[in-house]
Amino acid sequence: MLKLTSIRKSYKTGDFIQHALHDVSLSFSKNEFVAVLGESGSGKTTLLNIIGGLNRYDDGDLIINNKSTKKFKDKDWDAYRNNCIGFVFQNYNLIPHISVLSNIEMGMTLSGVSPSIRKQRALDALEQVGLKKHAHKKPNQLSGGQMQRVTIARALANDPDIILADEPTGALDSETSVQIMELIQQIAKDKLVIMVTHNPQLATTYANRIIHLKDGNVIKDSGSKSQSESSKTTLEIKKTAMSYLSALKLSFHNLCTKKGRTFLTSFASSIGIIGIALILALSNGFQREIEVFEKDSLSQMPITITSQAMQLDFSSLGGSENDNETYPENERIIASQNSHESMFHTNNITSEYLEYIENINQKDLNAISYQYSAVFNILVKTTDNTIEKVDNTQRHGTWDVLPNSINDTNIIEDTYDVLSGTIKEDEPGIIVVVGSSNDLSDITLQQLGIHSEEGASYTFDDILNSELKLITNDNYYIEYNGNFVPDNQLESLFNNQNSISLPVQAIIRAKEGKELLSSSNSIYYTEAVSTLLIETNKDSKIVIAQKESSYNVLTGEIFNENSSSTKDDVIGYLGGDATPSSISIYPKDFDSKTRVTEYLDAYNEGKETVDQIVYTDMAALITSLSGDIMNAITYVLIAFSAISLIVSSFMIGIIIYISVLERTKEIGILRALGARKKDIRRVFNAETLIVGLFSGCLGIGITQLLILPINMIIERVSGLGNVANLHPLHALILVMISLVLTVIGGYIPSRMAAKKDPVDALRSE
Structure with a gap:
């Protein structure tokens, strides 16, 4: 035989x-x-x-x-x-x-x-x-x-x-x-x-x-x-052929004989996993808190369309975009567009565009408001029973139009608490916004006719009882030598029956957590105010005169290229133009905001740049910025933690090499029994696989334990509960990364084991 x-x-x-x-x-x-x-x-x-x-x-x-x-x-x-x-x-x-x-x-x-x-x-x-x-x-x-x-x-x-x-x-x-x-x-x-x-x-x-x-x-x-x-x-x-299961069993039994070393090896290898897992848990938690904040707050920030819109393309701040060589050594100057001018875009808000805005799906909106360039000539009766003109220029806090609610929603009541009074959107009136401490600036108090002293306090009724009147053009302006000048008889203007009463309808304060959306120490006016004013002033004597004149009827300045304003600017200022200077659109939520912006973008498709309408979505800018910052911090921290993962991969290689030396005789025995070189590699790959799996699971387990005190500290410091939270998918990915890295680390030692001569291996001790 x-x-x-x-x-x-x-x-x-x-x-x-x-x-x-x-x-x-x-x-x-x-x-x-x-x-x-x-x-x-x-x-x-x-x-x-x-x-x-x-x-x-x-x-x-x-x-x-x-x-x-x-x-x-x-x-x-x-x-x-x-x-x-x-x-x-x-x-x-x-x-x-x-x-x-x-x-x-x-x-x-x-x-x-x-x-x-x-x-x-x-x-x-x-x-x-x-x-x-x-x-x-x-x-x-x-x-x-x-x-x-x-x-x-x-x-x-x-x-x-x-x-x-x-x-x-x-x-x-x-x-x-x-x-x-x-x-x-x-x-x-x-x-x-x-x-x-x-x-x-x-x-x-x-x-x-x-x-x-x-x-x-x-x-x-x-x-x-x-x-x-x-x-x-x-x-x-x-x-x-040795099956993978047999190789796993053989390696598992071997590792069980070295429990202490196996645990320490796995723990050392898991440090990188722990670091990345904690970073991801915190990043997920903070991102979740940001998203909650965005949905609760930023979703109500309006999309604004103004006559002069800023294009927030930060790359343009360094100069105009061109294909010219940077930092050239030649002695030539190249003309380019002023970067400041390139940041602004003039929106031509036409009746066609207004009709397009009105056709936005109302189900996606909470509110929409229109603001006009018309000046408000407002008088107030002071606490001294004198009549003063209200300065509501930008330097003293421009008044804002109250968003006009849609679909039975009240965006103001969603953002603010009504402390006193009742908001009546369909009636002319104003709403006063106080700060979180019920504070009100001296400028706002002065606009309400209250000459305040620092530290003085007032009742809600003191504010609600303020008397303000909006004076129409035909009452406010008188013709003098071909021009028009304001009537300085303030008391008679205030008591004129044609003046429009502006009662203080309500006092409101931003809800806790929604301060970013609030305009504290400011005044809202209902859209009924501007609608009534435009309707009254569009046919006033001064508006008709301005439309027929080639000069500014307020200053006598001839309109030309050097004029500080155009005829249309003056007509808008006098309330003779029903075209709004600003439109604010309040979507219901982030999903609705996406649909609204897609609708607005569709208007610009196929149009020349000059005919396009540019809008500002501040919520999207804040979201993008916060997301980019959070991602950048996360990536940097993960990169540092990844270094320890790479180091642990080398360490695993060394440990597996030591295991090869310790199990040399076992290699010889297996070869004598008919194991292939592939089977020997499989045995040691199985060992690295077990170590990698244990290391990954150990890292995730330790991370979950560390999350408990971390959340307690965060809650004590910031008041946010259960911030750190490791997503199951991230945990699974990290375990897989641990497996891959350990297998890579053990690749060379496993090949060395497979190449050992069986006779020499059997002789080893």
Whole structure:
């Protein structure tokens, strides 16, 4: 069944060549118990390793069951060892971190035998050697004789054709040696057993054939005493393959023997994961708080369309955009557009555009308001019973139009608390906005006719009882020498029956958390005020005169290119133009805001730049800015934490390399049992996978524990509760990153393990 033809084997060390075997030719039959004798260095172990496929012969041929092995590749030799050879080693060579049963099953595991069958066969083999009750012990819990019996059981379990025994009794006492030899002799009744020994007495007593080697040559062969031949006519080899699950189990058991080191390694590797996870948890939390703030507050910030709009393109601040060379060395000046002018765009708000605005889907709006350039000539009765003109210019706090609510919503009441009074949008009137401490500036008080002193306090009724009148053009302006000048008889103007009363309808204050949207220390007027004023003033004498004149009827200035204002500007100032100077659109929420801006953008499609209408979406600008800042901080912190992840990857590589050194003998054992190089890589990749998974999960677990005190500190400092919150998807991604990095870190050590020579590996201690 086994034939060696002219086998030669040499070892080369530098220029020195050691001839281990010289033209060795031998034939073996089934049922033989062959003992190979010889002094140290005679070639006994080399012969055994060549027969077992652990060493490759240089020349000749090894034939088993009529199959030549000359063209065998690595995978064929691996399968040959697994299917045809059973090894019994002097030093037992059992894997220490798995059970006796698992050791015996290992060869069958590589053969792909099903778990139930291999377990039964392993138990049968243990019963054959008398150790069935020790199946679940670890090898180090057995005596030397018992471990050798386990080795024999492992050799038998996969039903090989040949049993190779290398000094099987060399480490045993005489009594145990006899027991082992009798067991091997029993095995030789059904299999070819080739045993290497230094003990001629054992060979003579138990073997039925003795071969003597000297200096790599067969000097004596007693010949076979058995006539039985194998019934096999060809070599039947089933390819080996260790499953990923088997590799994981093997590595897991190994790591369990080094729990402390495994934990410390995983903890060190998890530090980077912890850092990134905490950053993401905080970033998610703060981003969530920002989003809540935006939805509760910024969503109500209006989209504004003004006659003169600023284009917030910050890249234009450095100069106009062009393709010219930067920092040239030539002595030439290139004309460009003034960057300040390029930032502004003149919106031509036409009746067509106003109609387009009115067709916005009302379901997307909370409110919409129109503001005009018409000046408000307002008089107030002071607490001294004198009449004064109200200065509501920008320097003293321009009055704002109250948003006109849509769909039964009141955006003012959503943003402000009404402290006193009632808001009546359809009636002319004003609404006073106080600060968070119910404070009101001296300028606003003065506009209400109250000459205040610092620290003075007033009742709500004092404010609500303020008397203000809006004076129409025909009452306010009188014609004088072709021009128009204000009438300075303020008391008679105030008491004129045609003046429009502006009662203080209500006092309001921004709700807590919505201060950003409020205009504290200011005054709102209802849209009914401007509507009534425009309707009254559009046909006034001064407006008609201005439309017919080529000069400014207020100043007498001729309109030309050098004029400070145009005729249209003056007509708008006098309330003769019904075109609004500013439109404020209040969407319901962020989704509605998106639909509204898309609708506004659609108007500009296909139009020249000069005909386009530019709007300002301040909420989008703030959102973008806050999001960019948060993202930038997050990315920078993650980058720093990622460094520790990379370092941990190198550390994992070093740890796995140490594991390779520690498990060198195990590598040799697995190779002797038929494991492929790929299987060895798989074993160590499985180890890195387990470490990576444990490291990632440990990092996430520690992060969740750290989040608790972090949230307590944040809540104590800022009042925000449960800010830090790690998203499950981020946790999963971080675990996957940990897995990938550890596998990368263990890639080189696993390849080094796979390349180890099995004979050298078996000799290591």
